Amino acid sequence: MPLPPSTSISVPVGGDRPPLLRDDTLTLVHRATFGYTAEEHARATAMGFEAWRDEQLDPASIDDSQLEAQLAAIPYLGMSVAELAAAFAGQNGADNELRRILQGARLLRAATSKRQLLERMVEFWTDHFNIYGDGSIAFLKVVDDREVVRRHALGDFRELLGASAKSGAMLVYLDNATSVAAAPNENYSRELMELHTLGTGAGYTEQDVQEVARCLTGWTIYPPGHPSVGEFVFNPSTHDNGAKVVLGQSIAAGGGQQDGETVLDLLAFHPSTARRLAEKLCVFFLSYDPPSATVDRVAAVFTATSGDIAETVRAVLSRQSFREGRVWQQLKLRRPMHMAVGAIRSAGGTLSTSPQGLYELVAVTKFMGHAPFDWPAPNGYPDALGAWGANLLPRWTFATALLDDAIAGATVPNAALLAIFSGVAPSRRAGALSRHLTGGRMTPEDVAEVQAFIDSQSTFNGDVAREAVALALSLPSTQWI
Amino acid sequence: MKKDHSCEEYEHLSRRGFLGASAAAGAASLLFPRTAFAQGARGGLQRPCLVGIFLRGAMDGLSVVVPHGDANLYSLRPSLAVPAPGAANGALDLDGYFGLNPNASGLLTPFQSGGLAFVHACGSPDPTRSHFDAMRSMELGQPDQPATTVTSGWLARHLQAVSPAGTGPLRAIALDPLLPRVLAMAPATLPIPDPANFAFPGNPASASARRAAIDNAYARTIAPLAPAAAASLDSIDLLDTVDFTAYTPANGAVYPASKFGAVLRNTAAMIKADIGLEVAHHDYGGWDHHDEQGPLDGKLAGMLADLSAALEAFHLDMQGMEDRYVLYAKSEFGRRAAENGSGGTDHGSGGLMMVMGRGVQGGQVHGAWPTLAPAALDEGDLRVETDYRDVLAEVLTAGIGGTDLGHVFEGHTPTPLGVVL
Numbered sequence: 014m015p016l017p018p019s020t021s022i023s024v025p026v027g028g029d030r031p032p033l034l035r036d037d038t039l040t041l042v043h044r045a046t047f048g049y050t051a052e053e054h055a056r057a058t059a060m061g062f063e064a065w066r067d068e069q070l071d072p073a074s075i076d077d078s079q080l081e082a083q084l085a086a087i088p089y090l091g092m093s094v095a096e097l098a099a100a101f102a103g104q105n106g107a108d109n110e111l112r113r114i115l116q117g118a119r120l121l122r123a124a125t126s127k128r129q130l131l132e133r134m135v136e137f138w139t140d141h142f143n144i145y146g147d148g149s150i151a152f153l154k155v156v157d158d159r160e161v162v163r164r165h166a167l168g169d170f171r172e173l174l175g176a177s178a179k180s181g182a183m184l185v186y187l188d189n190a191t192s193v194a195a196a197p198n199e200n201y202s203r204e205l206m207e208l209h210t211l212g213t214g215a216g217y218t219e220q221d222v223q224e225v226a227r228c229l230t231g232w233t234i235y236p237p238g239h240p241s242v243g244e245f246v247f248n249p250s251t252h253d254n255g256a257k258v259v260l261g262q263s264i265a266a267g268g269g270q271q272d273g274e275t276v277l278d279l280l281a282f283h284p285s286t287a288r289r290l291a292e293k294l295c296v297f298f299l300s301y302d303p304p305s306a307t308v309d310r311v312a313a314v315f316t317a318t319s320g321d322i323a324e325t326v327r328a329v330l331s332r333q334s335f336r337e338g339r340v341w342q343q344l345k346l347r348r349p350m351h352m353a354v355g356a357i358r359s360a361g362g363t364l365s366t367s368p369q370g371l372y373e374l375v376a377v378t379k380f381m382g383h384a385p386f387d388w389p390a391p392n393g394y395p396d397a398l399g400a401w402g403a404n405l406l407p408r409w410t411f412a413t414a415l416l417d418d419a420i421a422g423a424t425v426p427n428a429a430l431l432a433i434f435s436g437v438a439p440s441r442r443a444g445a446l447s448r449h450l451t452g453g454r455m456t457p458e459d460v461a462e463v464q465a466f467i468d469s470q471s472t473f474n475g476d477v478a479r480e481a482v483a484l485a486l487s488l489p490s491t492q493w494i
Numbered sequence: 495m496k497k498d499h500s501c502e503e504y505e506h507l508s509r510r511g512f513l514g515a516s517a518a519a520g521a522a523s524l525l526f527p528r529t530a531f532a533q534g535a536r537g538g539l540q541r542p543c544l545v546g547i548f549l550r551g552a553m554d555g556l557s558v559v560v561p562h563g564d565a566n567l568y569s570l571r572p573s574l575a576v577p578a579p580g581a582a583n584g585a586l587d588l589d590g591y592f593g594l595n596p597n598a599s600g601l602l603t604p605f606q607s608g609g610l611a612f613v614h615a616c617g618s619p620d621p622t623r624s625h626f627d628a629m630r631s632m633e634l635g636q637p638d639q640p641a642t643t644v645t646s647g648w649l650a651r652h653l654q655a656v657s658p659a660g661t662g663p664l665r666a667i668a669l670d671p672l673l674p675r676v677l678a679m680a681p682a683t684l685p686i687p688d689p690a691n692f693a694f695p696g697n698p699a700s701a702s703a704r705r706a707a708i709d710n711a712y713a714r715t716i717a718p719l720a721p722a723a724a725a726s727l728d729s730i731d732l733l734d735t736v737d738f739t740a741y742t743p744a745n746g747a748v749y750p751a752s753k754f755g756a757v758l759r760n761t762a763a764m765i766k767a768d769i770g771l772e773v774a775h776h777d778y779g780g781w782d783h784h785d786e787q788g789p790l791d792g793k794l795a796g797m798l799a800d801l802s803a804a805l806e807a808f809h810l811d812m813q814g815m816e817d818r819y820v821l822y823a824k825s826e827f828g829r830r831a832a833e834n835g836s837g838g839t840d841h842g843s844g845g846l847m848m849v850m851g852r853g854v855q856g857g858q859v860h861g862a863w864p865t866l867a868p869a870a871l872d873e874g875d876l877r878v879e880t881d882y883r884d885v886l887a888e889v890l891t892a893g894i895g896g897t898d899l900g901h902v903f904e905g906h907t908p909t910p911l912g913v914v915l
Contacts, residue, residue: 187784188784188785188836188838191785191835191836191837192835192836193835195835196833196834196835196836197834197835198784198785198834198835198836198838198840199784199834199840199841200782200784200785200840203623203624203841207624207626208626213622213624213626213627219623219873222623344716346719349671381671382670382671382672382685382687383671389779389780390550390551390625390626390779390782392625392626395672398718399673399675399678399679399718400672400673400675401672401673402673402717402718402719402722403673403683403684403685403718403719403721403722404671404672404673404684404685404686404722405712405719405722405723405726406686406692406694406726406730407671409694409695409708410695413695413696414695417696456714458710458711458714459711462707462710462711463707465707466700466703466704466707469703470700470703476697477700480696480697480700480704483696483704484704484707484708487704487708488707488708488711488712489711489712489714489715489719490711492719
């Protein structure tokens with residue numbers, strides 16, 4: 014489906030200016046979305062910084078019916094595990110097919126949803142509560158994505174944590190489903206504290222890991238053949254009913270399922286969790302090394318609201334945060350999937366809505382090292398400059414292939430090119446490109462490189478226009494959020 | 495804590511300064527003994543290529559090189575232990591005490607021919623049982639302590655400490671999409687998952703103009719993008735000189751048709767093409783088997799078969815060229831001595847390291863063995879008797895030919911082991 018044309022949108026003047034100039038709304042649109050579009054920037058400018066952000070923090074208020082209608086054509090996304098099992102009964106490779114469908118839907122949503130900030134938070138929590146796997150996990154992850162990550166992405170952290178602890182996909186991926194009193198499995202217990210809540214350095218011990226594992230014995234799922242297959246169930250017969258001590262707090266014997274709930278309360282509301290999530294969110298949206306004043310303030314909001322995620326993100330994406338960290342000057346690298354989706358968005362590209370077409374796009378993100386739901390370890394894809402910043406050729410290859418129409422699943426129609434260049438003086442074509450792709454945030458030097466490339470070609474036709482767009486999307490200026 | 499040299503390194507490695515980097519490394523090269531090496535075909539030193547394999551997730555060393563002579567193994571792991579040699583599915587005996595998992599039979603020939611060494615009960619002094627803290631500590635090359643300010647990887651510091659072996663743009667390659675922390679801030683280093691497909695994209699007619707624009711633009715941006723862009727553009731031409739497609743392994747070696755098989759095959763092709771490659775690194779993940787571990791017929795068995803088949807092929811392919819590489823494989827830690835209730839094992843301590851290539855004293859299971867006796871265990875885990883840095887120190891000195899160990903493993907005085915001589 015085509016993205017809305019941007020021809021009728023007036024964009025702010027000054028396309029060639031460096032990013033040193035402060036424009037909070039432009040910065041917000043870059044950071045809160047999967048890629049700048051002139052249309053979204055114009056809306057945000059018209060609404061004002063706070064109103065646009067607050068609307069994005071209330072995704073139910075945003076009409077996304079076009080995307081929802083497209084997703085409705087993929088019935089598997091709404092099914093329970095039992096329904097999925099029935100739909101794919103006896104089919105070889107069903108797990109891989111389902112994985113591809115979910116991956117493709119992820120890219121379609123990131124690229125085209127009007128609820129862009131929600132999609133960014135889905136990206137955040139998908140990494141935070143990372144789950145990977147084929148076989149049964151492929152089925153269970155469909156439900157986890159819908160009922161855990163997407164449902165609670167801007168909701169209540171304790172509810173999100175609890176939903177994740179009871180998610181069939183998580184229970185299988187980190188082995189708690191088979192953890193029994195006689196021989197507890199520590200895998201989930203450890204990552205629950207290390208990755209999902211406290212973080213290492215918060216002072217918990219190996220003893221705490223073992224005690225939390227004991228508290229969570231018996232947290233499992235209904236087995237295959239049961240009508241509620243894959244859904245959470247507490248099995249009292251495999252639960253360790255003895256007394257436990259977690260983080261110095263005694264948990265009396267005989268607590269049953271409540272042991273685990275008590276642990277989740279302790280962890281969700283622990284100051285180390287508030288601090289750690291605040292820092293992680295600030296890094297995600299603002300900069301690699303956010304000021305401690307900002308992190309402290311965000312952590313305080315998280316604590317004061319008992320883990321209200323929307324309120325916490327509101328504090329992250331605030332003018333005060335932008336001012337404290339001079340965020341408009343901070344270079345934060347888009348990870349490859351974000352770069353790919355962002356390039357499609359800002360160039361005015363369109364996505365296929367067929368599962369097969371979308372899977373071609375998934376394959377491209379895999380080539381870039383960043384396919385959705387494809388990170389094997391429980392820590393999620395890293396969000397670090399050092400990890401991603403040296404692998405550039407796949408970005409250049411993606412931008413080139415996108416504009417060459419060489420990627421099944423995503424195309425940039427000629428109309429989108431006309432919207433960029435028609436009526437623009439030959440010497441200002443690169444500047445127009447900067448405005449269209451970034452709201453004028455490319456550096457003058459990068460703009461000059463694109464203009465020099467255009468000028469070096471004997472004529473300016475559709476092919477050169479496409480190469481110029483691909484080149485602009487390959488340069489450093491377009492790699493930042 | 496001494497300051498990290500790495501940011502400074504990056505400054506030197508911006509596009510225009512790239513060739514000047516060898517001059518910057520001049521002081522460090524005084525520490526490097528040049529005597530052992532012939533001139534490489536491209537005019538530089540011919541240094542053996544260090545091939546590093548990180549088995550992420552904590553490989554269960556006790557199921558790979560099985561201490562069948564330690565009766566405690568069978569009481570700790572009633573359902574998981576690999577049986578002693580002679581029993582059904584029994585281990586392949588190595589020395590009367592240790593035996594090889596039958597799924598790793600590909601390692602038997604390299605071991606028995608003296609090319610492959612094991613170091614058991616090996617690991618980090620950092621007591622963490624967190625994968626991610628343990629990996630971080632191992633990649634930085636020192637225990638993770640609050641005072642640690644080092645952010646560069648130990649392999650990166652090795653490359654900083656020695657003069658480049660060749661004149662090429664690619665001293666080190668990570669055969670992965672992401673640069674691992676062990677190579678963070680390494681000079682002339684790129685993550686390239688598939689070096690056989692590393693071409694500048696798009697219309698050939700406009701390629702030089704587009705390349706020039708990219709080259710110019712990235713020279714002005716920040717590290718690591720700036721040096722990576724320069725190295726990428728130069729490596730396109732360099733890797734084009736390696737005929738990966740027609741590469742025929744020597745001695746009839748057959749690599750498995752797996753990702754890891756391709757990694758080692760491509761590594762052999764690059765070493766033989768003499769492109770100045772000093773380090774090839776690969777992350778081989780998936781060893782975290784908390785449930786249904788299956789050392790004989792399950793997940794671990796399948797992974798071991800792949801690992802050992804690829805290592806066997808590489809060993810055979812490089813036979814007669816052992817002076818051209820040193821390979822090591824290791825994990826962040828080993829696994830709990832006792833099995834858990836899920837048919838798997840939780841996080842442990844002492845693990846297993848494998849070393850192959852130049853100077854390696856193969857055919858032996860090195861390292862003191864603490865036993866699995868209850869009193870010998872470290873909180874239920876195989877005790878670390880050998881510091882992984884002691885093995886790597888020998889790899890870097892006797893194996894690769896020298897480095898500045900004080901820079902690479904600052905604060906650690908290696909104990910001689912005799913694994914690489």
